[in-house]
Amino acid sequence: MATLYDYALSGNCYKVRLLAALLEVPLDVQAVDFYPGRAHLAPAFLALNPAGTLPVLETGESVLTQSSAILGWLAATQDPTGRWLPTDEPETLARVLGWLAFADRLTATVGEARLHDMLRKPLDIDAARAGAKQVLRQLETALAERQIAGQSFLAAPHPTIADIACFPYAALAPDGGIALDPYPAIRDWIFAIRSLPGFITMPGIHALHEVLDQP
Amino acid sequence: MTDWIPVSTATGLRRGGVMRSFVCGQELAIWHSAGGAVHAWDNRCPHRGMRLSHGFVRGEQLACLYHGWHYGADGACTAIPAHPDLVPPASICVPTSPCIEAGGFVWVGGDPAHPPAEIPRLGLRSLHVEVPLATLRAHLGGTPDADGLVPFGIAAAALQAWDDRTTVLHLATPPKTSTTDRIALSRAAEALRREVEEWQTA
Amino acid sequence: MADRMTDLTALPAVTLNDWYCVAMEVTAPDAFDTTLLGATFYVTRTADGWQATRPDGTPCRCQTRYDHIWLCPGTPDRDLFALPEADQSGRRPVPCGAVRVACSPLRAVENFLDIAHFPFVHTGILGSEPHTEVYRYEVEITEGDAEVWATKVRFYQPQAAKSAAGGIETDYMYRVPAPMVSVLYKTCPPRPGEWDVIAIFVQPLGPELCDVWPWMSLFDDETPQEALIQFQQTIFLQDRSILENQVPRLLPLDPRMEVPTRADLTSVAYRRWLKARGATYGATLEAL
Numbered sequence: 001m002a003t004l005y006d007y008a009l010s011g012n013c014y015k016v017r018l019l020a021a022l023l024e025v026p027l028d029v030q031a032v033d034f035y036p037g038r039a040h041l042a043p044a045f046l047a048l049n050p051a052g053t054l055p056v057l058e059t060g061e062s063v064l065t066q067s068s069a070i071l072g073w074l075a076a077t078q079d080p081t082g083r084w085l086p087t088d089e090p091e092t093l094a095r096v097l098g099w100l101a102f103a104d105r106l107t108a109t110v111g112e113a114r115l116h117d118m119l120r121k122p123l124d125i126d127a128a129r130a131g132a133k134q135v136l137r138q139l140e141t142a143l144a145e146r147q148i149a150g151q152s153f154l155a156a157p158h159p160t161i162a163d164i165a166c167f168p169y170a171a172l173a174p175d176g177g178i179a180l181d182p183y184p185a186i187r188d189w190i191f192a193i194r195s196l197p198g199f200i201t202m203p204g205i206h207a208l209h210e211v212l213d214q215p
Numbered sequence: 216m217t218d219w220i221p222v223s224t225a226t227g228l229r230r231g232g233v234m235r236s237f238v239c240g241q242e243l244a245i246w247h248s249a250g251g252a253v254h255a256w257d258n259r260c261p262h263r264g265m266r267l268s269h270g271f272v273r274g275e276q277l278a279c280l281y282h283g284w285h286y287g288a289d290g291a292c293t294a295i296p297a298h299p300d301l302v303p304p305a306s307i308c309v310p311t312s313p314c315i316e317a318g319g320f321v322w323v324g325g326d327p328a329h330p331p332a333e334i335p336r337l338g339l340r341s342l343h344v345e346v347p348l349a350t351l352r353a354h355l356g357g358t359p360d361a362d363g364l365v366p367f368g369i370a371a372a373a374l375q376a377w378d379d380r381t382t383v384l385h386l387a388t389p390p391k392t393s394t395t396d397r398i399a400l401s402r403a404a405e406a407l408r409r410e411v412e413e414w415q416t417a
Numbered sequence: 418m419a420d421r422m423t424d425l426t427a428l429p430a431v432t433l434n435d436w437y438c439v440a441m442e443v444t445a446p447d448a449f450d451t452t453l454l455g456a457t458f459y460v461t462r463t464a465d466g467w468q469a470t471r472p473d474g475t476p477c478r479c480q481t482r483y484d485h486i487w488l489c490p491g492t493p494d495r496d497l498f499a500l501p502e503a504d505q506s507g508r509r510p511v512p513c514g515a516v517r518v519a520c521s522p523l524r525a526v527e528n529f530l531d532i533a534h535f536p537f538v539h540t541g542i543l544g545s546e547p548h549t550e551v552y553r554y555e556v557e558i559t560e561g562d563a564e565v566w567a568t569k570v571r572f573y574q575p576q577a578a579k580s581a582a583g584g585i586e587t588d589y590m591y592r593v594p595a596p597m598v599s600v601l602y603k604t605c606p607p608r609p610g611e612w613d614v615i616a617i618f619v620q621p622l623g624p625e626l627c628d629v630w631p632w633m634s635l636f637d638d639e640t641p642q643e644a645l646i647q648f649q650q651t652i653f654l655q656d657r658s659i660l661e662n663q664v665p666r667l668l669p670l671d672p673r674m675e676v677p678t679r680a681d682l683t684s685v686a687y688r689r690w691l692k693a694r695g696a697t698y699g700a701t702l703e704a705l
Contacts, residue, residue, distance in 0.1 A: 007536065008647040009654060031643035035650075036444045039643065118657070120628070121519050141405060144340045148397045177519070181235055181377075182343035184227045191232065200466040203654030206280065209271040210231055213644030242664075259664050261676045266662040281659050283537045284548065296549035297533035297680035307676055 001026055004054040006050065007034040007193040009119075011168035012113055013055040014202040019049070019071055019164045021200040023175040025078045027057075035119050068100040070075060084161050095155040099162030105135050106169040113176030125177075132178050136186065139170060145186035152192045167193050172204045219325030219362065221373035221385050222255070224338025225316050233277060235268035236324050237377050243312065245266040245321065248275045250287070255314035255323040256290055260320045261307055265309050279376045315417060318362065320373050331362040336387035340401055344408045348376040351384065352396030367407075370400050384408070418625055421681055423491055425471065433491030433629035435595060436498075437510035437620035438630045440486040443511045452622045454698065460486065462508055483632055484512040498564075498594030502602075502614045503634055511633040511645045515620070518629055520660040521699035522597045522621040523668035525629050528656055529599040529617050529688060531593050532572045533680045538655050541575055545584075548573035551680035558690055562612045565593040565690050567683040596696040598619060605629045615649070624699045625666040628652065650670060674704055 004020075004027045006013045020027050041052050049056045054163060057064040057073070064070050064081050075085035086092045104170040109131035115121035116128065142154065155162040170171065171190050173180055180186060194208050201207050222236040222245050233246035235258055244258040249275040252360055258266050260279040269280045276293060278285045284307075285294040314323050321335025327385040344351055356370060357365035364371045367386060379404065386401035388397055425433060430456065439451040448461040460469045460479065469479040470581045478489045480647065495685050502508065518525060528534070535544025554570040570589040573655055577689050590602040590612070597619040602612035614634040619627050631649050669675055677685050691700060 008651045016323055030645045031641065033643040033646060035387075036441060036512075037643070037646075038444075061414070075272070117519070118517055118654075120515065141401070145398050148401060149394055174661070179235075184223070184234070184341050186230055186233065187232070190227070203541075203651050204658055206538070206655075206658070209278065209280070209537060209540070209546075210273060261677055262678075264663040264665065264669070265659060266664060269662055280537055282531075282533045283546075295678060296536065296546070297551040298678060299550050301678070302647075 001028050002060065003028040003030055005030050005032050005045070005058075005059040006056060007032055007040075007054050009203060010034065010054055011114075011172055011202075012107065013162050014168050015067045016055050016070050017072070017202075018056065018168070018200055019074050019084070019161065020160075021080075022198045023074060023078050023084070024163075025074065028051070068161075068165050071100070071164055075161050078162035082183060083158050085163075086156060086160065089156075092156050092160070096160050097160040099154050100165050102135075102139075103162075105131075106129060106142060106166060107138075110169045110173045110176055110184060112177055113173055115176075117176045128176070129178060132173065132176070135172065136170065136178070136180075136183055139166065140183040140185050143189050147185055147188065152189065154157070154189075159193065163189075164195055168202070168205070175204045193201050219285055219315075219322035221320045221375050221383075222314075222323050223321040223339055224387050225319050225321060225384050226338035227337075227341050227385070228253070228321060231272045233268055233270055233272055235266065235316075236323070236375075237373075238312070240378070244270070244277070245314065245323070246270075246277050248272060251263075252288060253314045253316050253321050254288065255312040256286075257310040260284060260307075261292075261309060267309065293396055294295065311367050318383055319371065332360075332373075335390050336371060337390045337392065339386040339388050339397055340404070340410055341386070342384045342404055343377065344382050344411060345380060346382060346411050347379060348382045349376055350415060351364075351382045351411060354407065354414070368400055368403060369396070423472070425456055427453065428698065429695050430491065430494070431694055431696050432596075434489065435495040435597070436480075436487045436493065437491050437597065438485045438620050439488045441514060441630065442484050442486055443512070444483050444514070451488075451620075453488065454621055455623050457645060458490065460488065464595065466620045483613070483616075483618075485509050485630060485632065498598060499635075500594075500600065500616070502517075502612070505634075508614075508634045509599070509634055509637060509642075511635060511649065513631040513646050513649045513653075513695075515628040515630050515635070516650070516657060517622075517626070518657050518660050519626055520663065520666055521625055521668045522619040522627040523691065523699040524666070525595060525617065525619050525627055525662055526593065526599045527531060527668060527684050528660055529601070530567070530593070530683045530687060531681070532570060532589065534659070535574070536573060538659055539652055543573065543574050543576075543652065545575045548575075548584075554682065556682045556686045558686060562690065562693060563594075565683065565686050567589075567591040567686075586665065592692070595703055596691055596694075596698075597627075603637050611636055613637075617653075621699060626677060627660055627699075665701060668699060669704075670697065670702050671704050674701075 006029045057070045113128040116123050116125050153159045153163050220238045228247045230247050235245050236245050242258040243255045246254050258268050265281040270278050276285045283296040287293045290309040290311040292303035312324050313327050315332045319335045330331050355365050359365050370386045370388045373385040377383050450457050456472045460471050467479040468485050469477050489694050536546050536549045552571050556567045568590045574587045575584040580665050587604045592600040601618040605611045605613040616632045618630040621627050
């Protein structure tokens with residue numbers, strides 16, 4: 001079983017946990033005290049990942065860092081359907097890769113605003129929010145056009161790792177004082193992802209209560 | 216002239232969905248029941264003040280996310296999960312506003328005896344534009360019809376003052392419009408937003 | 418955010434002379450500014466321990482207790498609340514850092530006293546449908562209006578703690594020893610007869626903004642510290658999005674403003690207790 005070095009409040013770590021849950025792949029989850037302990041910058045962790053970033057996935061053969069890279073590895077090795085990372089459809093694959101890059105812009109804006117508002121990280125909050133508005137508007141436009149074309153997900157008629165990479169920080173925007181009211185297409189897409197079989201939550205993204213679970 | 220304020224396109228709020236909106240400065244939870252009825256309520260659970268727009272729809276009821284209190288179509292509390300055997304007193308009630316779907320949009324606050332015209336349209340999208348309503352109206356031009364709609368290409372545009380600084384531009388097209396034309400209209404709306412926001416900043 | 422000109426003397430004595438958590442001891446830098454009640458205090462580590470000064474440069478009292486630094490912005494009229502379990506051998510202290518929340522510090526405390534939200538906010542961890550019933554429990558305000566206590570609280574939990582595997586009926590006691598502190602005692606699966614202690618220490622930055630410092634004292638020799646911290650952070654962060662969406666942000670003390678039920682007896686007592694002692698910082702007495 002692969003080992004995930006994880007922080008429960010990290011949207012990037014959640015991406016890995018979420019895809020693993022959707023693929024029904026068990027992970028050995030090791031908590032890293034990112035806050036308040038700053039253990040990701042301690043020698044023991046830096047020996048594992050010199051960049052000091054989370055998440056890290058130990059596969060048994062290699063040590064993977066960067067959430068998008070780990071999503072790619074999970075999809076490539078653990079998804080027999082090939083739908084989550086459609087390598088045999090060049091155009092879809094290109095769209096997926098484009099969204100993986102876009103996801104880092106969400107982290108750098110919406111994610112930073114969240115760290116500021118929630119965990120008191122010192123930064124220029126106005127700049128983070130202004131950046132967040134631009135990035136969220138781009139996501140909204142793309143999703144609105146997908147809706148007009150009758151599609152619910154970013155890159156294909158079904159969810160791909162593009163959706164998983166972009167979902168957490170978009171959905172967590174309110175944690176950073178950024179309301180999602182202006183983004184109705186994002187709202188519908190968040191609901192579509194929360195409705196996927198096997199979906200798991202993280203703090204700030206609530207469980208779907210619409211359908212009462214049968215005891 | 217009409218008192219109805221547009222709050223969404225008819226397709227912009229999925230069945231089973233709930234969203235926040237503002238009408239005449241008042242904060243509302245707008246929700247769409249499983250059966251297709253639309254509702255506009257004060258956005259506050261009477262129990263602990265939680266915004267109902269964070270809640271969830273179960274069938275024809277809206278429930279508060281905090282403690283799961285359920286409210287029926289008339290706004291009256293129907294269930295308090297902490298006390299499963301209790302029949303909630305009629306006094307526990309969320310204030311409601313008139314809300315209907317007509318002509319491709321969802322409308323709030325008018326006289327139900329005089330609904331907006333029932334013209335078949337397909338919702339396109341809603342954009343928040345960071346200028347006051349009067350500014351956006353002036354940029355759009357055109358003559359408003361009886362329901363306040365103005366033409367935007369082949370689409371109909373409905374304007375909602377979100378607050379003093381932001382206006383929501385709701386767009387709906389004739390039902391048979393092609394996907395290509397609808398995406399072109401969406402992009403034209405984005406261009407209009409860029410232009411009017413830049414004009415406002417300058 | 419903090420206004421250095423905030424007139425502390427305009428605050429009620431009961432608020433000014435209380436103790437507030439301002440930092441976690443092990444992560445606190447040797448010198449730092451901290452916001453409390455709208456004013457900026459300066460805290461430094463000296464050979465004689467932590468010392469603090471008010472915005473006007475005058476010194477004020479500081480102490481370390483329960484793994485945190487506590488500051489009294491005025492002149493303390495009583496000791497910091499006692500938590501005897503903290504010194505009991507075999508317990509492990511788990512300070513969890515601070516989480517900032519845009520809500521009244523009193524709303525944060527009140528939410529901590531509430532169990533009826535478990536199935537909806539902490540779904541699958543502290544509660545789950547259809548086990549939503551809150552059974553009758555007891556609430557008292559102790560002698561001399563000292564503290565609010567709720568006892569004999571029972572609730573079904575699908576995963577009562579990090580060390581709990583399946584669902585159990587869990588017993589709780591809740592305690593408010595100060596307006597901005599809440600302590601809960603709950604069934605301790607590995608040690609029947611003992612209680613795990615979980616508290617929040619709320620630092621009021623302003624009437625509608627606070628830093629919440631969760632702290633635990635547990636009998637648990639097995640779970641890694643990181644996992645315990647993240648369990649508690651997960652629970653509190655689930656509450657945060659609720660707390661930031663209550664209207665108004667201030668805690669209403671007018672009984673007409675919000676509708677309680679029998680499940681809310683603790684919150685009713687807490688609000689009454691706050692009103693009686695004039696601890697209205699973070700509260701509103703007006704109707705909406």
